[in-house]
Amino acid sequence: MAAQAGSGTLHVVATPIGNLGDLSPRALETLKRVDAICAEDTRHTRQLLAHFGLERPLLALHEHNEGDAAAPLVARLLAGDSLALVSDAGTPLVSDPGFRLVRAARAAGVRVSPVPGPSALVAALSAAGLPSDRFVFEGFLSAKAKARREHLQALAAEPRTLIFYESSHRIEETLADMAMAFGDDRPAVVARELTKLFETVLDGGLAGLARRVREDANQRKGEFVVLVQGAPEAADAKVAEGRRLYARLCEHLPPSTAAKLAADLSGAPRKALYGG
Numbered sequence: 001m002a003a004q005a006g007s008g009t010l011h012v013v014a015t016p017i018g019n020l021g022d023l024s025p026r027a028l029e030t031l032k033r034v035d036a037i038c039a040e041d042t043r044h045t046r047q048l049l050a051h052f053g054l055e056r057p058l059l060a061l062h063e064h065n066e067g068d069a070a071a072p073l074v075a076r077l078l079a080g081d082s083l084a085l086v087s088d089a090g091t092p093l094v095s096d097p098g099f100r101l102v103r104a105a106r107a108a109g110v111r112v113s114p115v116p117g118p119s120a121l122v123a124a125l126s127a128a129g130l131p132s133d134r135f136v137f138e139g140f141l142s143a144k145a146k147a148r149r150e151h152l153q154a155l156a157a158e159p160r161t162l163i164f165y166e167s168s169h170r171i172e173e174t175l176a177d178m179a180m181a182f183g184d185d186r187p188a189v190v191a192r193e194l195t196k197l198f199e200t201v202l203d204g205g206l207a208g209l210a211r212r213v214r215e216d217a218n219q220r221k222g223e224f225v226v227l228v229q230g231a232p233e234a235a236d237a238k239v240a241e242g243r244r245l246y247a248r249l250c251e252h253l254p255p256s257t258a259a260k261l262a263a264d265l266s267g268a269p270r271k272a273l274y275g276g
């Protein structure tokens, strides 16, 4: 819908995920300028504003009232007020409230403008050293073991890097379930307390990571992003199998025969078996 003349703007403002130094100058300027700030937890945001010497009108917008609160907020925007939307940490709408307000504002022709900044998923991906050209964000897994395991099982063949949010209560179980669904050796990263004092980014195979977290209580404290390398693409899996067969067959057969057999059995091109 075309922007309504005379209406205000809804600014979607990212806030720090730990280190307050990550609030951008533009975010601060926007929060100063708007008529009111819609916040997931007004007490939390009041503290953030106080740290920066700001005091602004705050309106509660959380998962329990968003359905009812969106329409009056859109009416206010249409009447010309500008509002900011923030969550407790990181980027609103990313495993946080805001989707219904943003959708309603856009449907009403209100301008919605992002003030980008921290998000735990991108921060974790940027430091993980896993393939980052394509990735899938899965948010939080179910707290129920059966649903969580089924969800992970359904992702076992996904070739893109997988990103999950997890809490300290479940990190141990989740890593064990991931090792079961994706295999003990699947490369993964556990990014904990990013931008904070006890930030750690652990990498390794899933079973090894599960063990480290199980054996060290400190590694179960705080907030977590878990990243898992995607499954090998079908073609890569064939080549991996072909190379494995070639190496074994070479122990008993001349290389050319071993390569022919390995290529036939795996479906990988013969040439691909000599490299790597």
Ligand code: SAM
Residues within 6 Å of the ligand: 017, 018, 087, 089, 090, 091, 092, 093, 094, 095, 096, 118, 119, 120, 121, 164, 165, 166, 167, 191, 192, 193, 194, 195, 196, 223, 224, 225
């Ligand atoms: N909107 C936020 C964002 O953009 O990242 C995410 C909000 S979600 C309710 C909170 C979850 O994000 C935490 O349980 C944790 O999984 C992850 N998270 C937030 N801050 C983090 C940090 N500093 N280090 C690691 N994970 C973090």
